[in-house]
Amino acid sequence: MDNPSASSSLAGLGAPAALDAEQDGATVRTLRRVLTLDAVGMAVVGVGYLAAAAPLSDLFGPGAALVAGVGGAMLAAGVGIGAVARRRRLTAGAVRGVIGGGAFWILLSLATLAFGWLELTTAGLLWTWLQIAPVAVFATWQTLVLRAHLRSTS
Numbered sequence: 001m002d003n004p005s006a007s008s009s010l011a012g013l014g015a016p017a018a019l020d021a022e023q024d025g026a027t028v029r030t031l032r033r034v035l036t037l038d039a040v041g042m043a044v045v046g047v048g049y050l051a052a053a054a055p056l057s058d059l060f061g062p063g064a065a066l067v068a069g070v071g072g073a074m075l076a077a078g079v080g081i082g083a084v085a086r087r088r089r090l091t092a093g094a095v096r097g098v099i100g101g102g103a104f105w106i107l108l109s110l111a112t113l114a115f116g117w118l119e120l121t122t123a124g125l126l127w128t129w130l131q132i133a134p135v136a137v138f139a140t141w142q143t144l145v146l147r148a149h150l151r152s153t154s
Contacts, residue, residue: 027145027148027149027152028090028149030145031090031095031142031145031146031149032085032086032090034138034141034142034145035081035082035084035085035095035098035142036082036085037138038078038081038098038102038138038142039078039079039080039081039082039084039085040078040082041078041134041138042074042075042077042078042081043074043075043078043079043082044078045071045074045131046070046071046072046073046074046075046076046077046078047071047075048071049067049068049070049071049072049074050068050071050072050075051071053065053067053068053071059121059123059124060120060121060123060124060127061118061119061120061121061123061124062118062119062120062124066118077101080098081098081101084097084098092146092150095142095146096146098142099139099142099143099146102135102136102138102139102142103139105135106132106135106136106139109128109131109132109135110132112128113125113128113129
């Protein structure tokens with residue numbers, strides 16, 4: 001019988017206590033790994049944008065200040081995602097926030113392309129399309145693992 005005071009390691013937003021601690025542990029470990037990979041990738045690219053803002057500006061088209069600003073935002077997002085991954089109690093709400101951030105990034109990138117908000121070079125257009133892919137992969141992967149965890153604990 002369920003213990004009403006028990007809690008899973010992925011708590012929040014109505015997630016019940018884990019029924020199978022071994023399965024719960026595996027999905028939470030997987031989710032932490034996926035979040036950590038996302039965080040590291042985001043932070044590394046952010047640092048690259050910051051360090052090479054001027055040459056990337058020449059290559060992609062937007063001004064160096066915008067490239068550096070995007071790099072700073074990516075670095076901050078990477079640190080934030082890393083903080084979520086390292087939380088003692090990983091909450092569904094925090095993971096959904098990371099997924100939502102990825103979805104926002106994808107929509108913003110698509111809107112930038114569709115509405116021509118930036119004067120991008122051919123390389124900048126290609127890079128904008130290419131950078132959507134890993135964000136979509138991580139958001140999808142995080143969603144699938146979160147769903148698997150929530151199903152396993154219901």
